[in-house]
Amino acid sequence: MPATNAALEKWSAVESYLKAGEGRFLDELKNLIRIPSVSAQPAHNDDTREAAEFVRDDLTRSGMKAEIVETAGHPIVIGRSPHVDGQPTVLVYGHYDVQPAEKADGWATEPFEPVEKNGNLYARGATDDKGQFYTHLKAAEAWMKAGGGLPVNVVFLIEGEEEVGGANLEKFFAEKAGELACDYAVISDSSQWAPGVPAVTYGLRGLCYLELLVQGPKTDLHSGMFGGAVANPLNALCKIIASLHDDKGRVAIEGFYDDVAPLADWERAEFAALPFDESAFREVLGVKELTGEAGFTTLERKSARPTCDVHGLWGGYSGPGPKTVLPAKAGAKLSFRLVPNQDNRKVADAFRKHVAKVCPLGVTYEIIDHHGAPGVVVETDTPGMAAARRAIDVAFGREPVLVREGGSIPVVGLIKDHLKVDTLLLGWGQNDDNLHAPDEKFSIADFHRGIAASARFFAELAR
Amino acid sequence: MPATNAALEKWSAVESYLKAGEGRFLDELKNLIRIPSVSAQPAHNDDTREAAEFVRDDLTRSGMKAEIVETAGHPIVIGRSPHVDGQPTVLVYGHYDVQPAEKADGWATEPFEPVEKNGNLYARGATDDKGQFYTHLKAAEAWMKAGGGLPVNVVFLIEGEEEVGGANLEKFFAEKAGELACDYAVISDSSQWAPGVPAVTYGLRGLCYLELLVQGPKTDLHSGMFGGAVANPLNALCKIIASLHDDKGRVAIEGFYDDVAPLADWERAEFAALPFDESAFREVLGVKELTGEAGFTTLERKSARPTCDVHGLWGGYSGPGPKTVLPAKAGAKLSFRLVPNQDNRKVADAFRKHVAKVCPLGVTYEIIDHHGAPGVVVETDTPGMAAARRAIDVAFGREPVLVREGGSIPVVGLIKDHLKVDTLLLGWGQNDDNLHAPDEKFSIADFHRGIAASARFFAELAR
Numbered sequence: 001m002p003a004t005n006a007a008l009e010k011w012s013a014v015e016s017y018l019k020a021g022e023g024r025f026l027d028e029l030k031n032l033i034r035i036p037s038v039s040a041q042p043a044h045n046d047d048t049r050e051a052a053e054f055v056r057d058d059l060t061r062s063g064m065k066a067e068i069v070e071t072a073g074h075p076i077v078i079g080r081s082p083h084v085d086g087q088p089t090v091l092v093y094g095h096y097d098v099q100p101a102e103k104a105d106g107w108a109t110e111p112f113e114p115v116e117k118n119g120n121l122y123a124r125g126a127t128d129d130k131g132q133f134y135t136h137l138k139a140a141e142a143w144m145k146a147g148g149g150l151p152v153n154v155v156f157l158i159e160g161e162e163e164v165g166g167a168n169l170e171k172f173f174a175e176k177a178g179e180l181a182c183d184y185a186v187i188s189d190s191s192q193w194a195p196g197v198p199a200v201t202y203g204l205r206g207l208c209y210l211e212l213l214v215q216g217p218k219t220d221l222h223s224g225m226f227g228g229a230v231a232n233p234l235n236a237l238c239k240i241i242a243s244l245h246d247d248k249g250r251v252a253i254e255g256f257y258d259d260v261a262p263l264a265d266w267e268r269a270e271f272a273a274l275p276f277d278e279s280a281f282r283e284v285l286g287v288k289e290l291t292g293e294a295g296f297t298t299l300e301r302k303s304a305r306p307t308c309d310v311h312g313l314w315g316g317y318s319g320p321g322p323k324t325v326l327p328a329k330a331g332a333k334l335s336f337r338l339v340p341n342q343d344n345r346k347v348a349d350a351f352r353k354h355v356a357k358v359c360p361l362g363v364t365y366e367i368i369d370h371h372g373a374p375g376v377v378v379e380t381d382t383p384g385m386a387a388a389r390r391a392i393d394v395a396f397g398r399e400p401v402l403v404r405e406g407g408s409i410p411v412v413g414l415i416k417d418h419l420k421v422d423t424l425l426l427g428w429g430q431n432d433d434n435l436h437a438p439d440e441k442f443s444i445a446d447f448h449r450g451i452a453a454s455a456r457f458f459a460e461l462a463r
Numbered sequence: 464m465p466a467t468n469a470a471l472e473k474w475s476a477v478e479s480y481l482k483a484g485e486g487r488f489l490d491e492l493k494n495l496i497r498i499p500s501v502s503a504q505p506a507h508n509d510d511t512r513e514a515a516e517f518v519r520d521d522l523t524r525s526g527m528k529a530e531i532v533e534t535a536g537h538p539i540v541i542g543r544s545p546h547v548d549g550q551p552t553v554l555v556y557g558h559y560d561v562q563p564a565e566k567a568d569g570w571a572t573e574p575f576e577p578v579e580k581n582g583n584l585y586a587r588g589a590t591d592d593k594g595q596f597y598t599h600l601k602a603a604e605a606w607m608k609a610g611g612g613l614p615v616n617v618v619f620l621i622e623g624e625e626e627v628g629g630a631n632l633e634k635f636f637a638e639k640a641g642e643l644a645c646d647y648a649v650i651s652d653s654s655q656w657a658p659g660v661p662a663v664t665y666g667l668r669g670l671c672y673l674e675l676l677v678q679g680p681k682t683d684l685h686s687g688m689f690g691g692a693v694a695n696p697l698n699a700l701c702k703i704i705a706s707l708h709d710d711k712g713r714v715a716i717e718g719f720y721d722d723v724a725p726l727a728d729w730e731r732a733e734f735a736a737l738p739f740d741e742s743a744f745r746e747v748l749g750v751k752e753l754t755g756e757a758g759f760t761t762l763e764r765k766s767a768r769p770t771c772d773v774h775g776l777w778g779g780y781s782g783p784g785p786k787t788v789l790p791a792k793a794g795a796k797l798s799f800r801l802v803p804n805q806d807n808r809k810v811a812d813a814f815r816k817h818v819a820k821v822c823p824l825g826v827t828y829e830i831i832d833h834h835g836a837p838g839v840v841v842e843t844d845t846p847g848m849a850a851a852r853r854a855i856d857v858a859f860g861r862e863p864v865l866v867r868e869g870g871s872i873p874v875v876g877l878i879k880d881h882l883k884v885d886t887l888l889l890g891w892g893q894n895d896d897n898l899h900a901p902d903e904k905f906s907i908a909d910f911h912r913g914i915a916a917s918a919r920f921f922a923e924l925a926r
Contacts (some may be wrong), residue, residue, distance in 0.1 A: 025817065035714060076644070129505075134530060137635075158800040165785075188608075198652050205687060207687075207787070209785040209787070210801045211785075216750065217749055218749030218750075222771045222870065223798065224668060224670075224769075224772065224800060224868070224869045224870025224871070225765065225869050225894075226748075226765055227800050228755050228756065228769075228770035228772075228800065229753055229761045229762075229765035229767055230750060230753065230755075231750070231754045232773060234773035234774070234775070234776050234795075235705075235708065235772065235773050237701070238700070238704035238773065238776075239705045239725070240695075241701035242698075242702045242704070242705030243705070245698065245699075245702075254480045266763045282580065285680040285681065285684070287681075287683030287694070287825055287826075288694065288827070289694070289824045289825045290692055290825065291692075291693075292692045299692075301691040302688065302690065302692035303635070303693050306691075307691035307693050309686045309688075309691075309698065309699075309789055310695060310697035310698050310779065311686065311697070311780050311788050311790070312697070312778065312779035312786070312788075312790075313701075313776045313778050313793065314776060314812070316775035316796070317775040317796060318775045318794070322628075322672040322674075322774075322796065322833040323774060323796070324670070324672070324774060325774050326772055327775075330776065331781070333779070333785065333786070335686065335787060337686070337687060337690050337691065360754070361754045362749075362751070362752045362754040370784065371785060374584075392914075400790040405687070405688070408687055409686025417486055436685075
């Protein structure tokens with residue numbers, strides 16, 4: 001860092017403000033969490049709005065120009081710091097909506113009443129994403145209240161449809177790309193590598209999610225009277241799905257690997273250097289063997305190689321005991337995880353062609369294209385990435401590892417498409433935070449470290 | 464038939480009795496049907512007993528020695544005609560229990576209140592099996608009341624666990640084989656070939672019903688975070704099931720066809736001669752193509768060749784929209800239809816060996832053996848078969864066709880094993896009688912023709 005960075009000279013005042021504010025920040029986060037802003041359930045529409053208003057008011061109190069923007073669904077909150085000439089602009093993305101949660105799902109405590117236990121905050125939204133995005137609001141507040149204003153330009157975009165994959169955000173990006181112009185986007189909605197090992201995620205897999213419906217006879221038949229003479233849609237479905245992989249664990253669809261960007265040597269070295277205990281991993285999963293595409297390691301397979309997984313199968317009788325039905329219908333949900341430079345629409349087309357080729361005689365089928373996102377990797381040698389790594393080093397006491405994650409964050413693709421910038425994925429969570437599951441949690445220490453890292457990042461980024 | 468058959472000389476008296484009794488026989492059948500003797504539902508245990516008592520009392524009124532034999536489950540009714548020296552003994556098997564039925568399942572009328580419509584009697588149990596087995600009780604009654612006694616020895620065995628596959632009947636056969644000694648068994652629990660085309664079924668397929676449970680990781684995982692590195696039990700299940708057939712539609716399990724008795728030339732000729740319109744059949748099923756084992760016709764495939772059908776698949780997410788779960792478990796129910804001389808236990812073993820060979824790495828599995836029955840064909844050139852064919856010719860006005868059916872009637876195997884005799888399958892039903900479904904029906908004319916055929920059969924069989 002340059003010794004002449006004016007922002008860094010104000011760092012100790014900001015740091016003191018953050019230290020003094022810790023208790024209040026956590027109380028405020030708890031209040032945000034208590035709003036059950038479940039985007040999937042219309043009964044909670046008042047709550048999603050209340051969460052949006054909470055975020056807008058918080059930004060306003062810190063001195064931002066904040067507003068609620070209506071969409072066809074849940075509103076988007078936009079906040080802007082006072083303009084600073086000659087400094088880069090950062091777009092901070094987050095989402096105030098949460099997954100559904102009921103205590104009866106298996107929660108130890110009420111999901112919307114945050115509870116502190118063993119250094120963690122337990123509640124729906126604790127890590128996904130209220131606890132994580134709120135770190136940036138508190139970091140900005142510290143600069144506004146104690147540092148003489150933010151040293152860079154910050155635009156907050158906190159939306160309410162991340163958990164329902166709504167199309168409204170894309171529409172918003174398409175319409176407002178000019179107003180959202182920035183140099184970097186920042187998202188904290190992912191995980192560290194492990195406790196004590198912070199990470200910056202530079203790659204995400206994309207997704208092509210499809211549903212395959214197979215129709216045999218128009219009604220269920222008795223397998224004794226008809227079996228052997230009429231194609232069985234369950235057998236046919238299995239034939240189609242089995243044909244999607246070859247014996248080497250590779251996806252056996254023509255052209256599937258054509259656009260796959262190969263892993264660079266430095267990436268494979270980085271993967272190999274990550275602290276990872278394969279036998280402990282097997283133990284946690286409860287499996288005797290790990291399998292996947294031949295020629296790649298477990299970490300490469302689960303984060304940097306494309307895959308095909310079936311998510312659901314159904315058809316016929318699944319109750320107790322035997323029933324000799326030859327069913328009319330069968331179905332499967334499946335997806336392909338994609339890596340750069342695979343295009344999800346192209347993969348969906350290749351799947352269609354493949355099914356047309358392998359579908360057994362005597363059944364018909366329909367393919368539903370659910371949604372998709374391309375795989376992304378971001379540049380790792382930019383000033384923004386360097387600033388983020390230094391900030392995390394300061395706040396977490398350890399240089400972050402660079403990782404690629406196997407999941408998808410579709411907004412990263414939208415930002416790339418519409419704003420033409422890379423996203424810095426600064427995840428403060430842990431892999432066992434139970435997101436989308438009962439007993440979701442977030443480390444309280446990581447919450448405060450995340451705030452400090454965000455505040456430091458703004459300073460490191462200032463010229 | 465020999466002109467000296469004493470029984471046939473009494474035929475006209477029996478025939479008159481049958482004609483005069485038609486209305487009463489139908490009323491009595493309706494009373495039997497009104498007892499909701501659903502064996503699967505313990506709430507109906509009083510009803511199954513009432514049905515057994517109804518049958519016992521009916522037999523007693525006709526002059527049989529009838530009794531209720533307790534089992535660990537629903538009781539068995541045994542009735543015996545007065546002994547006739549030097550004449551063969553016929554065991555008539557039937558079952559008084561019925562499948563569950565609720566009007567809400569889609570019935571046009573109350574399932575246990577029989578309704579006459581278009582010449583049919585609509586009710587649960589109308590054809591399966593109350594209406595069919597009751598024909599033999601009324602035929603016997605006619606001989607007892609108007610013919611001077613039955614011309615042959617008849618043992619009635621009417622049980623109450625056919626619809627639940629109870630093990631109590633097998634135990635009964637094992638213990639009482641001596642008391643049940645007979646020359647032929649007769650069962651009316653199947654169908655004619657078509658309206659106006661009566662049939663004698665001389666072959667049934669057997670069954671080997673299995674359930675395959677596949678376990679991957681011990682809990683559901685996120686497919687983004689783990690997909691590609693951890694075996695997916697749904698994909699694995701599809702691989703296993705797809706491996707069960709080859710490209711010719713043959714079962715691809717080693718040794719599966721080893722014991723299969725080939726179709727005789729006369730059987731293939733009989734199949735080819737049956738009135739069967741393949742395009743009408745496709746139309747009814749709503750399929751564009753009929754498929755199956757290469758080298759066999761549709762009728763051969765569905766009734767005289769062994770098969771493998773999946774009856775149910777489950778695992779993962781099947782609700783609306785996408786969910787990117789990599790599930791812990793998957794399962795399938797499947798069965799093999801067997802033909803003589805396949806042994807269901809041997810087929811189950813071959814399946815186990817096959818799965819052990821093809822199961823993908825990274826998952827474990829369990830196989831549950833539900834139940835089974837060997838395939839059977841009965842001798843077609845016996846005096847009993849000749850008597851049955853002549854009797855049907857007289858009562859239905861047309862010589863019956865000889866057919867093999869694709870379904871299984873496990874009691875035929877029990878009778879062969881324990882009593883060492885063949886069963887004559889004299890079905891009075893039609894293929895569209897909706898057995899096990901709403902709006903079950905039985906042709907009233909066929910009910911009376913069945914009674915007449917049974918009565919004539921006893922005469923034809925007498926020496």
